Amino acid sequence: MRLFSLAPFLALAAALPAPGNGNGKPDNGQHNGNGGNGCNGKGNPHCQGGSTRPTITPSPMQPRVPFPSPAVRTRDCVVPVSGGDDSEAILAAMQSCNNGGRVVFEKDSTYTIGTALDLTFLQSIDLDIQGTIRFTNDTDYWQKAGFSFVFQNVTTFFKLGGDDVFIYGGGTLDGNGQAWYDLFAKDKLIMRPVLMGVDGLKNSIIADLKWRYSPQYYSFVANSSNVVFDGIDITGRSKSEHEAKNTDGWDTYRSTDITIQNGHVDNGDDCVSFKPNSTHILVQSMWCNGSHGMSVGSLGQYAGTFDIVEHVYVANISMNNASDGARIKVWPGSAASMSVDLQGGGGEGRVNNITFTDWQLTNVDYAMTITQCYGQKNATLCTEFPSKLTISDVTFKNFAGQASTKYAPQMAYFQCSSPDVCYGIRAENISVTSPAGAKQAFCFNMDNSALDVQCTTQNNPGEHSGGAK
Numbered sequence: 297m298r299l300f301s302l303a304p305f306l307a308l309a310a311a312l313p314a315p316g317n318g319n320g321k322p323d324n325g326q327h328n329g330n331g332g333n334g335c336n337g338k339g340n341p342h343c344q345g346g347s348t349r350p351t352i353t354p355s356p357m358q359p360r361v362p363f364p365s366p367a368v369r370t371r372d373c374v375v376p377v378s379g380g381d382d383s384e385a386i387l388a389a390m391q392s393c394n395n396g397g398r399v400v401f402e403k404d405s406t407y408t409i410g411t412a413l414d415l416t417f418l419q420s421i422d423l424d425i426q427g428t429i430r431f432t433n434d435t436d437y438w439q440k441a442g443f444s445f446v447f448q449n450v451t452t453f454f455k456l457g458g459d460d461v462f463i464y465g466g467g468t469l470d471g472n473g474q475a476w477y478d479l480f481a482k483d484k485l486i487m488r489p490v491l492m493g494v495d496g497l498k499n500s501i502i503a504d505l506k507w508r509y510s511p512q513y514y515s516f517v518a519n520s521s522n523v524v525f526d527g528i529d530i531t532g533r534s535k536s537e538h539e540a541k542n543t544d545g546w547d548t549y550r551s552t553d554i555t556i557q558n559g560h561v562d563n564g565d566d567c568v569s570f571k572p573n574s575t576h577i578l579v580q581s582m583w584c585n586g587s588h589g590m591s592v593g594s595l596g597q598y599a600g601t602f603d604i605v606e607h608v609y610v611a612n613i614s615m616n617n618a619s620d621g622a623r624i625k626v627w628p629g630s631a632a633s634m635s636v637d638l639q640g641g642g643g644e645g646r647v648n649n650i651t652f653t654d655w656q657l658t659n660v661d662y663a664m665t666i667t668q669c670y671g672q673k674n675a676t677l678c679t680e681f682p683s684k685l686t687i688s689d690v691t692f693k694n695f696a697g698q699a700s701t702k703y704a705p706q707m708a709y710f711q712c713s714s715p716d717v718c719y720g721i722r723a724e725n726i727s728v729t730s731p732a733g734a735k736q737a738f739c740f741n742m743d744n745s746a747l748d749v750q751c752t753t754q755n756n757p758g759e760h761s762g763g764a765k
């Protein structure tokens with residue numbers, strides 16, 4: 297009886313797309329559960345035919361945990377454009393389509409957000425962003441109302457968090473940063489919002505979006521786990537004489553199992569930065585231009601805190617026109633000052649098991665950088681008070697290309713505050729040369745035999761402080 301009554305359902309199920317795959321193709325055994333249509337439109341009057349979900353697969357490395365495989369959603373909420381502040385309508389659509397729906401931002405529409413939005417309630421939802429979402433440039437409002445966090449005074453336009461969120465659509469998030477770049481030139485202490493604030497997000501994918509003109513970092517990823525960023529395109533140069541500053545692509549913080557891949561980043565600060573308590577982070581197949589490189593840190597900035605960055609793997613990177621390539625920056629044991637808006641030192645912790653492999657570099661000032669004296673211009677003072685944050689097990693491997701003329705004939709900088717707190721540093725198969733043809737490096741308190749460069753203790757042409765934040 298039972299078996300008979302089940303049979304028609306089984307037949308129906310076979311005719312439907314495979315669950316979580318959605319494109320009708322059989323599961324090939326590889327992880328491929330995120331493509332297909334985000335809302336199951338066939339015979340479902342609640343789906344309006346948004347864009348197709350991108351299929352996200354890891355390459356060249358596999359992450360520790362498989363990429364999320366979100367279920368197909370069953371209803372759409374299309375956000376109307378009002379011509380004014382669309383924040384309320386956006387919030388309403390997310391509330392109404394939460395738990396199994398998809399929010400659609402229509403192509404060729406520009407939505408305006410002029411109100412800080414707490415989006416940490418998201419649960420099993422797709423955001424199909426085909427149009428443009430632009431933030432207002434009311435610098436007074438955002439400094440008062442933006443979400444602010446203790447870490448480095450980070451402020452965000454919105455905070456996005458929850459579980460099982462899939463964002464895609466080929467659209468744009470525009471931070472409208474020009475007003476901020478110009479204001480920052482007058483006042484270094486203003487609170488510039490981060491474009492994409494992520495706080496407490498799990499098992500989610502953010503893919504195929506353009507991020508433009510962020511006032512500060514493009515994204516801050518905090519308190520999150522198993523989140524994938526794929527195919528994010530970043531650019532946004534200032535149109536005035538005031539440069540866009542501190543425009544990191546990603547800053548990860550108190551997060552684990554984060555993958556960032558296939559990004560195209562044109563910016564003026566770190567391409568990706570691994571801030572305190574970033575563990576099991578995979579960054580791969582990225583193109584970066586004009587940046588400060590892939591940076592661990594800065595860490596140890598705050599006395600009384602314990603910062604951990606470990607199990608980080610950064611592979612298949614094209615790094616162009618950058619001040620640094622692969623970099624680790626740690627504050628020394630005593631207080632130091634980098635600039636008016638950046639002081640620190642004395643914090644504890646560890647940087648451990650970091651791999652940078654298969655990099656192609658052009659016009660990079662230092663291809664590899666380790667400093668355990670960040671912010672301290674007096675090297676004697678740095679060795680007198682070595683860092684309380686250890687650096688161990690760091691591998692740079694298969695680096696090819698050309699450094700810039702800036703520090704020629706040097707192309708790398710390795711400065712430990714003491715060998716007791718800095719060990720297991722390897723540089724293997726390094727063929728990056730300075731324009732003069734040499735691969736000379738500044739090496740201080742290091743085991744030079746593990747470094748495939750020509751070490752010298754002559755710092756040329758003077759100490760390198762390595763950019764901001």
Ligand SMILES: *[C@@H]1O[C@H](CO)[C@@H](O)[C@H](O)[C@H]1NC(C)=O
Pocket residue numbers: 447448449485637
């Ligand atoms: C945060 O901003 C305040 C006020 O501008 C400043 O005094 C403080 O040093 C900043 N703190 C950090 C950690 O950057």
Ligand SMILES: *[C@@H]1O[C@H](CO)[C@@H](O)[C@H](O)[C@H]1NC(C)=O
Pocket residue numbers: 433472474475
């Ligand atoms: C603020 O943005 C609006 C619209 O995007 C623009 O017209 C205006 O010039 C901007 N203001 C400043 C100070 O940049």
Ligand SMILES: *[C@@H]1O[C@H](CO)[C@@H](O)[C@H](O)[C@H]1NC(C)=O
Pocket residue numbers: 445446447495518519550
């Ligand atoms: C992360 O979580 C902690 C603890 O719940 C909270 O205090 C903090 O505001 C959250 N966000 C950030 C960015 O630290």
Ligand SMILES: *[C@@H]1O[C@H](CO)[C@@H](O)[C@H](O)[C@H]1NC(C)=O
Pocket residue numbers: 355356580581582583612613614
């Ligand atoms: C390496 O990264 C480039 C982008 O810079 C990408 O085109 C290529 O497919 C990646 N290789 C692998 C094996 O993933």
Ligand SMILES: *[C@@H]1O[C@H](CO)[C@@H](O)[C@H](O)[C@H]1NC(C)=O
Pocket residue numbers: 562585586617
């Ligand atoms: C790369 O950065 C340089 C400045 O460092 C800029 O002139 C160039 O246009 C950028 N290229 C791309 C493709 O963004």
Ligand SMILES: *[C@@H]1O[C@H](CO)[C@@H](O)[C@H](O)[C@H]1NC(C)=O
Pocket residue numbers: 550572573601602603604
């Ligand atoms: C990082 O993790 C360690 C160990 O769990 C903890 O003691 C420390 O407070 C954390 N630091 C931050 C900035 O969350």
Ligand SMILES: *[C@@H]1O[C@H](CO)[C@@H](O)[C@H](O)[C@H]1NC(C)=O
Pocket residue numbers: 576606607608609649651
């Ligand atoms: C080092 O990190 C990699 C991931 O980047 C991980 O696969 C490996 O197990 C870690 N090694 C140790 C000894 O923890």
Ligand SMILES: *[C@@H]1O[C@H](CO)[C@@H](O)[C@H](O)[C@H]1NC(C)=O
Pocket residue numbers: 585616617659
């Ligand atoms: C590097 O910058 C120069 C101009 O400074 C530009 O011509 C070149 O295209 C840039 N490289 C890349 C890969 O964008």
Ligand SMILES: *[C@@H]1O[C@H](CO)[C@@H](O)[C@H](O)[C@H]1NC(C)=O
Pocket residue numbers: 674675676677680
């Ligand atoms: C650096 O610090 C040492 C030790 O405290 C001190 O003797 C020296 O004068 C300092 N050098 C400079 C240039 O300040």
Ligand SMILES: *[C@@H]1O[C@H](CO)[C@@H](O)[C@H](O)[C@H]1NC(C)=O
Pocket residue numbers: 694695696725727
């Ligand atoms: C050394 O690195 C180059 C690329 O920079 C790569 O083609 C080559 O296979 C590497 N050699 C070894 C022995 O890994």
